[in-house]
Amino acid sequence: MATTTQPRSAPPEPADNGEDGSHSYLIAAADRALRLLILVGDTPGLGLSDLARASGNSKARTFRLLQTLEATGFVRRKGSEATYWLSYQAVRLAARAEQQIDLVRLGQPVLEEIGKRCDETVQIRVRQELESLCLSKWETSRIVRYHATVGGTSPLYAGASKVLLAHAPDAVQRAVLASQRHSFTTETPTEATALLRELDRIRDSGHCFSRGEVSPEAFSVGVPVVDAGGQVVAALLIAAPLVRAAGERASELLALAREGSQKLSQALGHG
Structure with a gap:
């Protein structure tokens, strides 16, 4: 005898609080698609009818959203009755999220240790498309210091984040070189x-110095x-006022950055 699965309700939709509210920039179509993706997960x-009922969307709208999610690789249809499941892009996104969560969880103690020893700002940065993103940080309490913002981005071609560009796929490097x-x-x-020569030097030396490139x-x-697989997944940076x-002192900071990187790489399973 066939059994039916009771669908879970989609997460409640946030209220639109107007121009000065926290949801004033919410895009309705993107919100519905993401909530439907969570529901599929x-x-x-x-099937279509159950997803429409659980999400609170019409069948026509649910079908269009599922078509979009399927075309972008986030969901897939299975069987003659067309049931919906997560697909490869969702798995890929989940793997990246897990990796970044591990970087923060395992990296924060390393940042704190290295930061206290050098008394300068220490960051973990990852590549996000053609930019580097600050994933985690520890900041010195000195009045004059380098400020970092978690979630803040900067171009891959400027600053010590070039270490991420040096180890990025060829397609990423070509895109950066083709960009403004x-x-x-x-x-x-x-x-x-000059940038290509610098990337070669970074790969050969295993580090990147930046003096006044961004500020x-x-x-x-x-x-x-x-x-664990030998892939460069992040960069550990120490930043300080140039003076x-x-x-x-630059060599001392490099030695500490290498020590921190080695500890975090080992925590991730490398070596």
């Missing part, structure tokens, strides 16, 4: 030939973080 194997590169300071490497008074050093990174 929570209750796999439902903005000069933040006179030290920003925007010329293609004229900022110094940073970046080293790659490697996972505190002169002479041997």
Whole structure:
């Protein structure tokens, strides 16, 4: 005898609070699609009618949303009765989320240890398309310090985040070289030939120094973080005012960045 699965209700829709409310920039179609994707993930194997009923959408709208999610690889249809399941893009997204959560969970103690020893700002940054994103940070309490914002982004071609570009796929490097590169300071490497030489040097040396490339008074050093499969998944950066990174101090900060990167890479299963 066939059994039926009781579909779970979709998450409640937030109220639109108007121009000064927290949901004033919510895009209704994107919101419905994402809520439907969550519903498919929570209750796999439902058909169109059940998904429409559980999501509160009409069958026509649910069908269009599912078509979009299927075309972008987030859901797939199975069987003659057309039930819906998560597909490869959802799995890929989940794997990336898990990896980034691991980077934060395992990386925060490393950032704190290295940060306290050098008394400078330490970050974990990851590549997001053609930018680097600050995933986690530890900041010194010094009045004059380099400020970092979790979730903040910067171009891959400027600053110590170039270590991520140096180890990015060829297609990403070509896209960066083909893009319009903005000069933040006179030290920003925007010329293609010079940037390519710098990426070669980073791969050979295993680190990246940046002196005044994003801000004229900022110094940073970046080293790659490697996972169990040997892939560069992040960069560990130490950033400081340029005046505190002169002479041997730059080498000391590089040594600490390498130590932190090695500890985090080992925590991720490398080596």
